[in-house]
Amino acid sequence: MRRRSFLALAGAGSLCGCSGAVHQLPQLSGENLTMAQAEVQSSGGTLQRRSLSDEEVNEILTSALRRIRPAASELCREMNVGVCTWQFRLSGDRSLNASAGANGVIVINRGVVEYAANEEQVAMVIAHEMGHHMANHVVAGQRNSAIGAVLGAVLLGALAAAATQGSYGSASATQAAARTGGNVGGAIGRISFSKEQEREADYLAAVILYRSGMDLDKARGFLVTLAKATGRKETGMLDSHPAGPERVAAWDRAVAEVRATNGQLPKRA
Ligand SMILES: [Zn+2]
Numbered sequence: 001m002r003r004r005s006f007l008a009l010a011g012a013g014s015l016c017g018c019s020g021a022v023h024q025l026p027q028l029s030g031e032n033l034t035m036a037q038a039e040v041q042s043s044g045g046t047l048q049r050r051s052l053s054d055e056e057v058n059e060i061l062t063s064a065l066r067r068i069r070p071a072a073s074e075l076c077r078e079m080n081v082g083v084c085t086w087q088f089r090l091s092g093d094r095s096l097n098a099s100a101g102a103n104g105v106i107v108i109n110r111g112v113v114e115y116a117a118n119e120e121q122v123a124m125v126i127a128h129e130m131g132h133h134m135a136n137h138v139v140a141g142q143r144n145s146a147i148g149a150v151l152g153a154v155l156l157g158a159l160a161a162a163a164t165q166g167s168y169g170s171a172s173a174t175q176a177a178a179r180t181g182g183n184v185g186g187a188i189g190r191i192s193f194s195k196e197q198e199r200e201a202d203y204l205a206a207v208i209l210y211r212s213g214m215d216l217d218k219a220r221g222f223l224v225t226l227a228k229a230t231g232r233k234e235t236g237m238l239d240s241h242p243a244g245p246e247r248v249a250a251w252d253r254a255v256a257e258v259r260a261t262n263g264q265l266p267k268r269a
Contacts, residue, residue: 021200022081022135023266026253028246036245036252040227047229049114057113061090064123071211072130075204079265082136088126096229098125100132102139115229120214121222124205131204137197202247203254203266210263216255223248 052060065088076084086104094111101107106129108122116122132138193201202223209216226243257266 020194021196021269022079023200023203024269025196025199025203025250025266026257028249028253032249032253033246036227036249040224040245040248043224043228047115047225048117049111050116052114057090057110060113060116060119060122061088061108061126064119065126067119067214068123068127068130068208068212072127072134072208075208075211075265076130076134079134081134083133083138086130086133096226098129100129100138104133106130106133115222115225117221117225118218120209120216120218121225123209123212123214124219124222127205127208128201130208131201132193132197134204135197135200137193137201198247199250199254202251203258206251206254206258207263207265210255210258216258220248220251220255223251 073084076082083104086106089105089107091107091109093109094114095109096111096115098106098108098112106126108126108129112125113122116125205219206216209219223243227245227248230243258264
Protein backbone atom coordinates (compact mmCIF):
# COMPACT_ATOMS: atom_id res chain seq x y z
CA MET A 1 0.00 0.00 0.00
CA ARG A 2 2.70 2.43 1.00
CA ARG A 3 4.83 1.33 -1.87
CA ARG A 4 1.96 1.85 -4.25
CA SER A 5 1.31 5.44 -3.19
CA PHE A 6 5.02 6.20 -3.28
CA LEU A 7 5.20 5.03 -6.85
CA ALA A 8 2.13 7.05 -7.76
CA LEU A 9 3.71 10.18 -6.35
CA ALA A 10 6.98 9.47 -8.08
CA GLY A 11 5.12 9.10 -11.34
CA ALA A 12 3.37 12.41 -10.90
CA GLY A 13 6.65 14.10 -10.10
CA SER A 14 8.39 12.87 -13.19
CA LEU A 15 5.51 13.90 -15.42
CA CYS A 16 5.23 17.41 -14.01
CA GLY A 17 8.56 18.94 -14.91
CA CYS A 18 7.20 22.14 -13.40
CA SER A 19 10.35 23.98 -12.60
CA GLY A 20 13.01 22.13 -14.50
CA ALA A 21 14.69 22.08 -17.82
CA VAL A 22 14.48 19.22 -20.30
CA HIS A 23 18.26 19.07 -20.69
CA GLN A 24 21.31 19.05 -18.45
CA LEU A 25 22.80 22.51 -18.63
CA PRO A 26 26.42 23.51 -18.00
CA GLN A 27 27.22 24.85 -14.55
CA LEU A 28 28.62 28.32 -14.02
CA SER A 29 31.87 28.88 -12.21
CA GLY A 30 32.53 31.85 -9.95
CA GLU A 31 35.13 32.97 -12.45
CA ASN A 32 32.61 33.04 -15.33
CA LEU A 33 30.32 35.20 -13.25
CA THR A 34 33.00 37.60 -12.03
CA MET A 35 34.20 38.21 -15.56
CA ALA A 36 30.68 38.87 -16.82
CA GLN A 37 29.97 41.24 -13.93
CA ALA A 38 33.12 43.23 -14.71
CA GLU A 39 32.20 43.35 -18.39
CA VAL A 40 28.68 44.64 -17.76
CA GLN A 41 29.94 47.23 -15.29
CA SER A 42 32.61 48.52 -17.64
CA SER A 43 30.43 48.49 -20.76
CA GLY A 44 29.35 52.02 -19.83
CA GLY A 45 27.40 54.50 -21.84
CA THR A 46 23.68 54.75 -22.26
CA LEU A 47 21.64 52.13 -24.02
CA GLN A 48 21.58 52.66 -27.76
CA ARG A 49 18.14 52.72 -29.27
CA ARG A 50 18.08 52.81 -33.05
CA SER A 51 15.52 54.93 -34.81
CA LEU A 52 13.83 52.59 -37.30
CA SER A 53 10.92 52.96 -39.66
CA ASP A 54 8.10 50.44 -39.59
CA GLU A 55 9.46 48.94 -42.79
CA GLU A 56 12.91 48.53 -41.29
CA VAL A 57 11.54 46.84 -38.17
CA ASN A 58 9.58 44.43 -40.33
CA GLU A 59 12.51 43.72 -42.61
CA ILE A 60 14.88 42.97 -39.73
CA LEU A 61 12.40 40.66 -38.00
CA THR A 62 11.46 38.87 -41.20
CA SER A 63 15.07 38.41 -42.24
CA ALA A 64 16.16 37.16 -38.80
CA LEU A 65 13.27 34.72 -38.71
CA ARG A 66 13.97 33.45 -42.21
CA ARG A 67 17.57 32.68 -41.29
CA ILE A 68 16.83 30.65 -38.16
CA ARG A 69 13.50 29.02 -38.91
CA PRO A 70 14.73 25.93 -40.83
CA ALA A 71 17.25 24.96 -38.13
CA ALA A 72 14.78 25.75 -35.36
CA SER A 73 12.06 23.57 -36.88
CA GLU A 74 14.52 20.74 -37.35
CA LEU A 75 15.76 21.03 -33.77
CA CYS A 76 12.20 21.04 -32.46
CA ARG A 77 11.38 17.84 -34.31
CA GLU A 78 14.60 16.29 -33.07
CA MET A 79 13.71 17.11 -29.45
CA ASN A 80 10.12 15.94 -29.91
CA VAL A 81 9.02 17.50 -26.62
CA GLY A 82 7.07 20.67 -27.21
CA VAL A 83 5.28 22.91 -29.66
CA CYS A 84 6.89 23.26 -33.11
CA THR A 85 4.24 25.32 -34.90
CA TRP A 86 4.77 28.96 -34.02
CA GLN A 87 2.68 32.04 -34.61
CA PHE A 88 4.58 35.31 -34.61
CA ARG A 89 3.18 38.60 -33.39
CA LEU A 90 4.84 41.97 -33.41
CA SER A 91 3.89 44.28 -30.57
CA GLY A 92 4.26 48.05 -30.85
CA ASP A 93 5.54 48.07 -27.27
CA ARG A 94 8.92 49.84 -27.20
CA SER A 95 10.22 48.10 -24.09
CA LEU A 96 12.88 45.41 -24.23
CA ASN A 97 10.77 42.32 -24.01
CA ALA A 98 9.35 39.31 -25.79
CA SER A 99 7.19 36.41 -24.70
CA ALA A 100 5.99 32.92 -25.49
CA GLY A 101 2.32 32.13 -24.92
CA ALA A 102 -0.17 29.33 -25.42
CA ASN A 103 -0.69 27.75 -28.84
CA GLY A 104 2.82 28.51 -30.06
CA VAL A 105 2.38 32.28 -29.94
CA ILE A 106 5.60 34.30 -29.87
CA VAL A 107 5.38 38.06 -29.29
CA ILE A 108 8.35 40.26 -30.08
CA ASN A 109 8.23 43.88 -28.92
CA ARG A 110 9.30 46.61 -31.28
CA GLY A 111 11.71 47.69 -28.54
CA VAL A 112 13.73 44.49 -29.02
CA VAL A 113 14.47 45.42 -32.63
CA GLU A 114 15.25 49.03 -31.72
CA TYR A 115 17.72 48.10 -28.98
CA ALA A 116 19.34 45.26 -30.92
CA ALA A 117 22.61 46.24 -32.56
CA ASN A 118 22.30 43.72 -35.39
CA GLU A 119 20.16 41.00 -36.90
CA GLU A 120 21.90 38.26 -34.92
CA GLN A 121 20.64 39.82 -31.68
CA VAL A 122 17.07 39.88 -32.94
CA ALA A 123 17.45 36.27 -34.05
CA MET A 124 18.64 35.34 -30.57
CA VAL A 125 15.50 36.76 -28.99
CA ILE A 126 13.22 34.96 -31.44
CA ALA A 127 15.19 31.73 -30.97
CA HIS A 128 14.94 32.06 -27.18
CA GLU A 129 11.14 32.22 -27.35
CA MET A 130 11.12 29.31 -29.80
CA GLY A 131 13.21 27.45 -27.23
CA HIS A 132 10.52 27.91 -24.57
CA HIS A 133 8.01 26.30 -26.94
CA MET A 134 10.33 23.49 -28.05
CA ALA A 135 10.99 22.45 -24.47
CA ASN A 136 7.29 22.76 -23.61
CA HIS A 137 7.94 25.34 -20.89
CA VAL A 138 4.75 27.21 -21.75
CA VAL A 139 2.51 24.19 -21.21
CA ALA A 140 4.38 23.28 -18.03
CA GLY A 141 3.63 26.75 -16.67
CA GLN A 142 0.03 27.12 -17.74
CA ARG A 143 -1.47 25.80 -14.55
CA ASN A 144 -0.43 29.04 -12.86
CA SER A 145 -1.41 31.39 -15.61
CA ALA A 146 -5.21 31.67 -15.42
CA ILE A 147 -5.20 35.01 -13.61
CA GLY A 148 -2.43 36.31 -15.80
CA ALA A 149 -4.43 35.44 -18.91
CA VAL A 150 -7.27 37.74 -17.86
CA LEU A 151 -4.95 40.62 -17.02
CA GLY A 152 -2.94 40.04 -20.17
CA ALA A 153 -5.96 40.23 -22.46
CA VAL A 154 -6.68 43.74 -21.21
CA LEU A 155 -3.06 44.77 -21.44
CA LEU A 156 -2.55 43.51 -24.98
CA GLY A 157 -5.85 44.98 -26.16
CA ALA A 158 -4.67 48.38 -24.95
CA LEU A 159 -1.29 47.98 -26.59
CA ALA A 160 -2.83 46.98 -29.88
CA ALA A 161 -5.19 49.98 -29.86
CA ALA A 162 -2.29 52.34 -29.13
CA ALA A 163 -0.22 50.77 -31.88
CA THR A 164 -2.94 51.31 -34.46
CA GLN A 165 -3.27 54.98 -33.59
CA GLY A 166 0.45 55.51 -33.86
CA SER A 167 2.85 54.72 -36.62
CA TYR A 168 2.65 51.01 -36.23
CA GLY A 169 0.35 48.18 -37.03
CA SER A 170 -2.87 47.87 -38.92
CA ALA A 171 -6.50 47.12 -38.18
CA SER A 172 -5.93 43.46 -39.02
CA ALA A 173 -2.92 43.34 -36.71
CA THR A 174 -5.03 44.80 -33.93
CA GLN A 175 -7.76 42.26 -34.46
CA ALA A 176 -5.25 39.45 -34.50
CA ALA A 177 -3.75 40.74 -31.27
CA ALA A 178 -7.16 41.05 -29.65
CA ARG A 179 -8.06 37.49 -30.66
CA THR A 180 -4.91 36.06 -29.17
CA GLY A 181 -4.77 38.49 -26.25
CA GLY A 182 -6.03 36.01 -23.72
CA ASN A 183 -3.47 33.44 -24.75
CA VAL A 184 -0.57 35.82 -25.05
CA GLY A 185 -1.45 37.34 -21.70
CA GLY A 186 -1.05 33.93 -20.14
CA ALA A 187 2.65 34.28 -20.76
CA ILE A 188 2.98 37.98 -20.06
CA GLY A 189 0.89 37.77 -16.90
CA ARG A 190 2.89 34.92 -15.47
CA ILE A 191 5.62 35.97 -13.08
CA SER A 192 8.27 34.08 -14.98
CA PHE A 193 9.51 30.81 -16.27
CA SER A 194 11.84 29.15 -13.83
CA LYS A 195 15.47 30.17 -13.90
CA GLU A 196 16.42 26.77 -15.29
CA GLN A 197 13.88 27.13 -18.07
CA GLU A 198 15.27 30.56 -18.96
CA ARG A 199 18.76 29.10 -19.15
CA GLU A 200 17.52 26.26 -21.27
CA ALA A 201 15.81 28.67 -23.68
CA ASP A 202 19.10 30.55 -24.02
CA TYR A 203 20.96 27.29 -24.60
CA LEU A 204 18.52 26.23 -27.29
CA ALA A 205 18.83 29.68 -28.86
CA ALA A 206 22.60 29.16 -29.03
CA VAL A 207 22.08 25.79 -30.75
CA ILE A 208 19.60 27.29 -33.22
CA LEU A 209 21.90 30.19 -34.13
CA TYR A 210 24.91 27.89 -34.40
CA ARG A 211 23.09 25.50 -36.71
CA SER A 212 21.88 28.48 -38.74
CA GLY A 213 25.47 29.56 -39.34
CA MET A 214 24.98 32.80 -37.43
CA ASP A 215 27.62 34.67 -35.43
CA LEU A 216 27.09 33.78 -31.77
CA ASP A 217 29.46 36.50 -30.61
CA LYS A 218 27.45 39.18 -32.36
CA ALA A 219 24.26 37.85 -30.76
CA ARG A 220 25.82 37.90 -27.29
CA GLY A 221 25.84 41.69 -27.13
CA PHE A 222 22.10 41.68 -26.59
CA LEU A 223 22.53 39.96 -23.21
CA VAL A 224 24.99 42.66 -22.16
CA THR A 225 22.43 45.28 -23.22
CA LEU A 226 19.75 43.48 -21.19
CA ALA A 227 22.02 43.29 -18.18
CA LYS A 228 22.71 47.02 -18.42
CA ALA A 229 19.00 47.77 -18.78
CA THR A 230 18.16 45.56 -15.80
CA GLY A 231 20.82 47.18 -13.64
CA ARG A 232 19.64 50.70 -14.36
CA LYS A 233 15.94 49.95 -14.62
CA GLU A 234 15.86 52.27 -17.61
CA THR A 235 13.37 50.29 -19.60
CA GLY A 236 11.45 48.32 -17.00
CA MET A 237 9.13 45.60 -18.26
CA LEU A 238 11.80 42.95 -17.99
CA ASP A 239 9.83 40.98 -15.44
CA SER A 240 9.35 37.96 -17.64
CA HIS A 241 13.02 37.80 -18.59
CA PRO A 242 15.21 39.08 -15.77
CA ALA A 243 18.76 39.33 -17.00
CA GLY A 244 22.06 40.14 -15.44
CA PRO A 245 25.71 39.16 -15.67
CA GLU A 246 24.74 35.61 -14.74
CA ARG A 247 22.86 35.27 -17.99
CA VAL A 248 25.85 36.54 -19.96
CA ALA A 249 28.10 34.03 -18.19
CA ALA A 250 25.66 31.19 -18.83
CA TRP A 251 25.53 32.14 -22.52
CA ASP A 252 29.31 31.91 -22.74
CA ARG A 253 29.31 28.44 -21.17
CA ALA A 254 26.51 27.35 -23.48
CA VAL A 255 28.28 28.67 -26.58
CA ALA A 256 31.53 26.94 -25.62
CA GLU A 257 29.66 23.66 -25.26
CA VAL A 258 27.64 24.12 -28.45
CA ARG A 259 30.82 24.80 -30.44
CA ALA A 260 32.63 21.86 -28.87
CA THR A 261 29.79 19.49 -29.75
CA ASN A 262 29.17 21.00 -33.18
CA GLY A 263 25.65 22.01 -32.25
CA GLN A 264 24.45 18.84 -30.53
CA LEU A 265 21.87 18.90 -27.74
CA PRO A 266 23.01 18.16 -24.18
CA LYS A 267 21.88 15.01 -22.39
CA ARG A 268 18.32 14.92 -21.10
CA ALA A 269 17.88 15.87 -17.46
ZN1 LIG B 1 12.50 33.35 -21.59
